Amino acid sequence: MCAFAVLLVAGCGGPYPQSTLEPRGDFSQMVDSVFMKTVYLATIVFILVEGALLWAVFKFRGKPDDPQPHQIHGSTVVEIVWTIIPAVVLAIVAVPTVQTIFATAKVPMTSADGQPPLKVEVIGHQWYWEFRYPELGITTANELHVPVDRTVDLRMKSFDVIHSFWVPQFAGKRDVFPNRETRLWFTAKVTGEFPGACAEFCGTEHARMDFYLMVQKSADFQAWVDHRRADSTMRFDGAPMHPVAAAAPAVAPGKAAVPVSAKDTVVTVAVDPLVAKGKQLFTAKGCIGCHSLSSMNPLKGQIGPNLGGIATRKMIAGGWLPNTDANLKDWLEHTQKVKPDVKMVIGPISDSEAAALIAYLRTMR
Amino acid sequence: MATTILEPAHAAAYAKRSVLVEWLTTVDHKKVGILYGASAFVFFLIGGLEAEIIRLQLMKPDNHLVSPEFYNQLFTMHGTSMIFLAVMPISAMFFNFFVPLLIGARDVAFPRLNAMSLWVFILGGLFINFSFLLGAAPNGGWFGYAPLSSRQFSTGVNMDFWMLGLQILGIASLAAGVNFFTTILNMRAPGMTLMRMPMFAWSVLVTQVLVLLSFPVITVALILLTADRTFGSSFFSYTTAGGDPMLWQHLFWVFGHPEVYILILPAFGIVSEILPVFSRKPLFGYSAMVFSMAFIAFLGFGVWSHHMFATGMGPLADSFFSLATMLIAIPTGVKIFNWIGTIWGGSLQFKTPLYFALGFIAMFIIGGLSGVMHAVQPADLQQTDTYFVVAHFHYVLFGGSIFSLTAGAYYWWPKMFGKMLDEGLGKLHFWLMLIGFNLTFFPMHLSGLLGMPRRIYTYPAGLGLDGLNMASTIGALILAAGFLVFIYNVIRAWRSDAQAPADPWGGATLEWSIPSPPQEWNFAVEPVVAEKDVLWAMKRAAGVRTLPEPARVSGKGIHLPSPSWWPLLTASGILAFMVGILVKGPVTHGFPFGLVSVAGVLLTALSIFKWSYEPVDHPTTHTPH
Numbered sequence: 001m002c003a004f005a006v007l008l009v010a011g012c013g014g015p016y017p018q019s020t021l022e023p024r025g026d027f028s029q030m031v032d033s034v035f036m037k038t039v040y041l042a043t044i045v046f047i048l049v050e051g052a053l054l055w056a057v058f059k060f061r062g063k064p065d066d067p068q069p070h071q072i073h074g075s076t077v078v079e080i081v082w083t084i085i086p087a088v089v090l091a092i093v094a095v096p097t098v099q100t101i102f103a104t105a106k107v108p109m110t111s112a113d114g115q116p117p118l119k120v121e122v123i124g125h126q127w128y129w130e131f132r133y134p135e136l137g138i139t140t141a142n143e144l145h146v147p148v149d150r151t152v153d154l155r156m157k158s159f160d161v162i163h164s165f166w167v168p169q170f171a172g173k174r175d176v177f178p179n180r181e182t183r184l185w186f187t188a189k190v191t192g193e194f195p196g197a198c199a200e201f202c203g204t205e206h207a208r209m210d211f212y213l214m215v216q217k218s219a220d221f222q223a224w225v226d227h228r229r230a231d232s233t234m235r236f237d238g239a240p241m242h243p244v245a246a247a248a249p250a251v252a253p254g255k256a257a258v259p260v261s262a263k264d265t266v267v268t269v270a271v272d273p274l275v276a277k278g279k280q281l282f283t284a285k286g287c288i289g290c291h292s293l294s295s296m297n298p299l300k301g302q303i304g305p306n307l308g309g310i311a312t313r314k315m316i317a318g319g320w321l322p323n324t325d326a327n328l329k330d331w332l333e334h335t336q337k338v339k340p341d342v343k344m345v346i347g348p349i350s351d352s353e354a355a356a357l358i359a360y361l362r363t364m365r
Numbered sequence: 366m367a368t369t370i371l372e373p374a375h376a377a378a379y380a381k382r383s384v385l386v387e388w389l390t391t392v393d394h395k396k397v398g399i400l401y402g403a404s405a406f407v408f409f410l411i412g413g414l415e416a417e418i419i420r421l422q423l424m425k426p427d428n429h430l431v432s433p434e435f436y437n438q439l440f441t442m443h444g445t446s447m448i449f450l451a452v453m454p455i456s457a458m459f460f461n462f463f464v465p466l467l468i469g470a471r472d473v474a475f476p477r478l479n480a481m482s483l484w485v486f487i488l489g490g491l492f493i494n495f496s497f498l499l500g501a502a503p504n505g506g507w508f509g510y511a512p513l514s515s516r517q518f519s520t521g522v523n524m525d526f527w528m529l530g531l532q533i534l535g536i537a538s539l540a541a542g543v544n545f546f547t548t549i550l551n552m553r554a555p556g557m558t559l560m561r562m563p564m565f566a567w568s569v570l571v572t573q574v575l576v577l578l579s580f581p582v583i584t585v586a587l588i589l590l591t592a593d594r595t596f597g598s599s600f601f602s603y604t605t606a607g608g609d610p611m612l613w614q615h616l617f618w619v620f621g622h623p624e625v626y627i628l629i630l631p632a633f634g635i636v637s638e639i640l641p642v643f644s645r646k647p648l649f650g651y652s653a654m655v656f657s658m659a660f661i662a663f664l665g666f667g668v669w670s671h672h673m674f675a676t677g678m679g680p681l682a683d684s685f686f687s688l689a690t691m692l693i694a695i696p697t698g699v700k701i702f703n704w705i706g707t708i709w710g711g712s713l714q715f716k717t718p719l720y721f722a723l724g725f726i727a728m729f730i731i732g733g734l735s736g737v738m739h740a741v742q743p744a745d746l747q748q749t750d751t752y753f754v755v756a757h758f759h760y761v762l763f764g765g766s767i768f769s770l771t772a773g774a775y776y777w778w779p780k781m782f783g784k785m786l787d788e789g790l791g792k793l794h795f796w797l798m799l800i801g802f803n804l805t806f807f808p809m810h811l812s813g814l815l816g817m818p819r820r821i822y823t824y825p826a827g828l829g830l831d832g833l834n835m836a837s838t839i840g841a842l843i844l845a846a847g848f849l850v851f852i853y854n855v856i857r858a859w860r861s862d863a864q865a866p867a868d869p870w871g872g873a874t875l876e877w878s879i880p881s882p883p884q885e886w887n888f889a890v891e892p893v894v895a896e897k898d899v900l901w902a903m904k905r906a907a908g909v910r911t912l913p914e915p916a917r918v919s920g921k922g923i924h925l926p927s928p929s930w931w932p933l934l935t936a937s938g939i940l941a942f943m944v945g946i947l948v949k950g951p952v953t954h955g956f957p958f959g960l961v962s963v964a965g966v967l968l969t970a971l972s973i974f975k976w977s978y979e980p981v982d983h984p985t986t987h988t989p990h
Binding site for chain 1: 434603644647683684692694695699701705709711713730731737738747814816818821822
């Protein structure tokens, strides 16, 4: 019944982007393999035992005035047999269980592509995810970019309470703690955009602590890395990098990277007054106190998510709202209504101020 | 048991008490049982209402029926209520009412302690639910994980209500644990050896061992949490050297896993009483049933970390707790096979209690199988904290405990109240509950596997979860309809004049040998037991299927414990102490709440002192009737 239902769901309906049943990484495939073994065994046990129960219920229907049935108190042989059978079934489950526990516990030394695993620091916050690439110097939030076929070695902590990092398509969950580092790893086998979530209750907005895993081709990932690094170098003096590209929705990461030497050019470009106002408001409204706009080596321990490249992200507000101007406006104007209890407090903000901030943030590519 | 002659004058003085005073001061295990059941059923309805609101909120994606904060209060209180205020005390109703009857005793070992357990439980339940009126119900989950439960992250009184409320309820459970452990070991009728006891009495005995060994752990954990929240210590916080949130998880689950068996073992016991009676055939493999239950209880203390598989304990610990957890499936399987063995070859009498007992087996099998699935640690890494786990434990606690407790209610109702519940309505209740239950909880296996985490107040569209959640919500409404039928059935029976016979089902155990409802002293003559299923043996010896209706007799000469106010006052002192801690500081809003705690301690101390020296044969409060 269970397996049938699983197949039914897998076969029709969907899509199920956050499903555990379509593993797309090595870790999750190992887990799925042992899980499916238990599903098949459980289905057999289910049919046999529920069948025996139903059979007995139909076969031994009695009437009130039937003679007393034969009084049996037990049978040692039968009882020994049905003690041993479950033990054997469990042994069949136990062997792959222990094998998989040990296989998933250890981070592989090298990736499938021969490189060492990519290290990522994961930091859970109420209620968003911070991702740091210590070898690359990059920090980002709510969107974890990884190259396909390269093992990712996650070292995880929490900024506040316990959270649990979960990308079901690629690995199981791992809790993150404020006072200890936990580890998780996986190798993505396919490219694409996959939702993930916080799985441990972590307060008011636990439901909206989602993120996206962006699995990219090696070259695309490298382009993203280069862009984040170049972009941040450029903005070191706070000058917006693409003032005129604000309206363009999707410039491919990397393509838009401007060489460092173009810095002077940027300053001479006529800055959109709206963007300039937004930039001023970003400081005046105190945004800058919690959010860094630099992907490269921002201060640690910042309260709000890193906004380096926010214009290119898929979602805002902790992986909850699509990154549209309308949603961003709503978010800026009614933060506590959109996501109650979140730490972001801007105070009253007019439509024009919101528009300016949005225009400014849209330059963060 | 001492025997004194009842003076008619005393009986007259006794009879003058109002009904209210009679129930407030009662130490009769049957009245205590009924009060347990009635109050627990009210809390069960509150917990059920919370569940219905939860389901309505999750009916469709991105719904805004309730706020995130209120949703978190709802699911915290739903879990807390159903475990501590519904399943445990409804079980306690059966412990109270039926353990003395099943073992042939006139009361429990400590009748006033029993009354105190009851009042501590009721006051604790009211205390924790009172938080709703302040808009500050507990909101950190029934598991109260640190550091989310710390003052730093939970500034309001919400988790104070939870922590102090659980502490109050723990006192009730521990006192009852001592009481029933002693009662079963010391108060059995002559000839009733342990291995002749009805299986329900066995399940209660094993459950009390679990209570006595596991509740001290949560008591200590809650004291440490109280120190953290109220006095600023840091047992479970990490900012100061020494504290560790993981410590809370270990302490909580060392209690929390045995707690699961505290919830299910009485259900095992009830079903083990019902199946033989309605199969007209003894329980299959009695000894194996006893030992498997004891084995489950023993293993229950060695598997707590399977609740923590995602914390990264390392492969050795994960393997140990995986294998230990799997082991539990063996004695559990033995129990299921023995139940099927019991009905096998029987002559099944399809009355409502049997429907629910069979429903219990069928549903519990599913819960057991999904339990083995997340004993597999790698699989659990995907399943933990998702709706798959919600499905699993509802199959065990609802499909298991609630189905069995409902079976027990239909089975024992005539004995408790002297009225028969209607069979037609009972069967309607069963089908609504079976269909509603499966429609609510089976889809949750799938929503969990498809990536729906637990404890989320909403979920986005586009994850493929919409239809499954709608199905669960419809199922929850059908479940509610089932319980409305039950309530109607109860009201109907209450208003009916028809008197239930002493032995409506052809029972095997001693409670069916005395009138329905039993007289205050239970057994006019102490029964003597020569074998298991003693009533069946008596019928066999008499060569009849039903013994003649026992006569209601005068209780003249039977000594019973006197009613007392001190249990209620002791409980009130405990409540006052906790209220004082809740409203911290010597003066809050101009009122010296610190003194409330002091007054509570003094009241409790005084009450226990007076209770200890209460005259046993006080003439004005002597035995009734």
